[in-house]
Amino acid sequence: DHPEWRGKPIIVGAGPHERGDVSTCSYEARRYGVHSAMPLFEAKRLCPQGVFVPVRMGRYAEMSAKIMKIFRETSPLVEQLSIDEAFVDLTGMERLGGAEAIAHQVQDRIQEELKLSASVGLAHNKFLAKLASDMRKPHGFVRITPEEAAGLLAPLPVTKIFGIGRSAEEKLKQ
16 A cells, blocks of 8 residues: 555554554565564564554555455465464366466466565465465565475474474473
């Protein structure tokens, strides 16, 4: 909605009071140490030049619906994970160019039609696809083959497992 803000540190969560938390932020803001759930006053201290904007859930839901429509036009098997993430099953798409080509087409459509960046993880299961999509943000495309999986997973910290946070990590270390 604001192309003039492209490349600037955007921090979402600003409201009428400074007691709120950061809902999300751009990768440019993250370079200053800003992250979601951080108090806004702390984000302002770390990144005073940031562009602070209010949450607009209606707009996010609208754009999410448009992205999910692109996914559903691509495959009948779409599992929405959150407002901005989904698993799209591309199994059996060889006659249509194959999963990798189709995933690139979806990523390109989101960029061209919606002017949004999308990161894609392509793998033979959801766990690896989610891991792959987080590996090269923003606008990344990572494919993990079955042959690469074990070697890729072995050196990673347990927190790379979807759903494992600091608390679970501590329990697993014990």
